[in-house]
Amino acid sequence: MQTAYIINIQRFSIHDGPGIRTTLFFKGCPLRCRWCHNPESQSYKPQPMHYTERCTSCLSCLRICPEKAIFCSGDTVETDALKCIRCGECLDMCPNNAREISGTAYTVDDLVKQAAKDEVSYEQSGGGVTLSGGEVMTQPIEFIAELAQKIKKRGMHLAIDTCGYCDFSQFEKILPYADLFLYDMKMIDAQRHEKFTGVKPDLILNNLKKLHDAGALIDLRIPIIGKVNDDDEEIMRMCSWLKTNGVNPYKINLLPYHDAGAVKYERLRLDYEAETMERPSDERMHEIKAMFEKEGFHNILIGG
Numbered sequence: 001m002q003t004a005y006i007i008n009i010q011r012f013s014i015h016d017g018p019g020i021r022t023t024l025f026f027k028g029c030p031l032r033c034r035w036c037h038n039p040e041s042q043s044y045k046p047q048p049m050h051y052t053e054r055c056t057s058c059l060s061c062l063r064i065c066p067e068k069a070i071f072c073s074g075d076t077v078e079t080d081a082l083k084c085i086r087c088g089e090c091l092d093m094c095p096n097n098a099r100e101i102s103g104t105a106y107t108v109d110d111l112v113k114q115a116a117k118d119e120v121s122y123e124q125s126g127g128g129v130t131l132s133g134g135e136v137m138t139q140p141i142e143f144i145a146e147l148a149q150k151i152k153k154r155g156m157h158l159a160i161d162t163c164g165y166c167d168f169s170q171f172e173k174i175l176p177y178a179d180l181f182l183y184d185m186k187m188i189d190a191q192r193h194e195k196f197t198g199v200k201p202d203l204i205l206n207n208l209k210k211l212h213d214a215g216a217l218i219d220l221r222i223p224i225i226g227k228v229n230d231d232d233e234e235i236m237r238m239c240s241w242l243k244t245n246g247v248n249p250y251k252i253n254l255l256p257y258h259d260a261g262a263v264k265y266e267r268l269r270l271d272y273e274a275e276t277m278e279r280p281s282d283e284r285m286h287e288i289k290a291m292f293e294k295e296g297f298h299n300i301l302i303g304g
Contacts (some may be wrong), residue, residue: 009055013130025041028043034277046086047102055096059077067084108143149177158178159182188201188231188240234289256280259272
């Protein structure tokens with residue numbers, strides 16, 4: 001039976017589509033955005049995470065590890081990710097819950113059951129289920145299409161949160177079931193986009209136009225990152241691209257950068273390039289909102 005790895009099932013979410021929602025976060029993403037606040041979602045495989053602030057260096061994990069993947073480095077306990085087989089022995093042994101494996105396998109029916117637990121909340125609030133990530137559209141599409149079909153069969157609203165970096169045939173298989181796409185637009189400038197995300201924007205932008213032309217309801221979500229894409233030139237490139245291509249989303253969310261996920265990089269032993277990014281001021285966010293409105297776009301929200 002086919003499974004997919006999930007890093008989190010977030011209940012009572014109010015920022016991933018209309019109403020109260022259950023958001024399923026899939027593991028694996030083809031982008032490497034420098035500001036990513038869920039770095040544990042990037043790899044398609046389960047990963048060991050270590051909460052150093054909880055660790056008392058009791059070494060129970062080191063003693064139990066069958067692969068000898070855990071070792072001491074000075075005053076800290078480290079994990080060799082190449083040796084670790086994600087068996088979970090160290091999780092059960094740790095008295096402080098300082099260790100975790102990011103990524104749990106679920107079947108389609110498992111996820112439908114999880115979503116169905118909150119059906120009353122959906123009905124009362126106009127909410128539903130959001131498939132997010134990582135990148136849901138780069139998961140095995142047969143799995144995602146079956147999940148979407150079963151969610152819709154229960155009468156639940158379905159939103160797809162996507163970066164748009166996949167073959168459009170993936171979207172074609174999900175279009176009959178998706179009520180809403182939460183679609184990311186990060187930058188238009190190709191060189192800058194590749195520098196900060198690892199990929200060029202062409203495929204993402206082409207898919208955005210194709211989705212719009214196919215009649216999809218699109219909530220365009222634009223992360224605004226100081227020293228990355230908050231300058232007037234880049235904002236105007238976004239407005240110009242949307243107008244030139246006839247893409248007029250029903251809503252645009254301007255999302256100010258935050259570093260709330262920085263601590264996760266430490267837990268994964270990854271570098272976080274915070275020095276290249278800043279949170280835009282409230283004044284700057286309102287200036288950017290006004291720029292979009294001046295170009296004829298409506299229903300522009302800051303945050304959410």
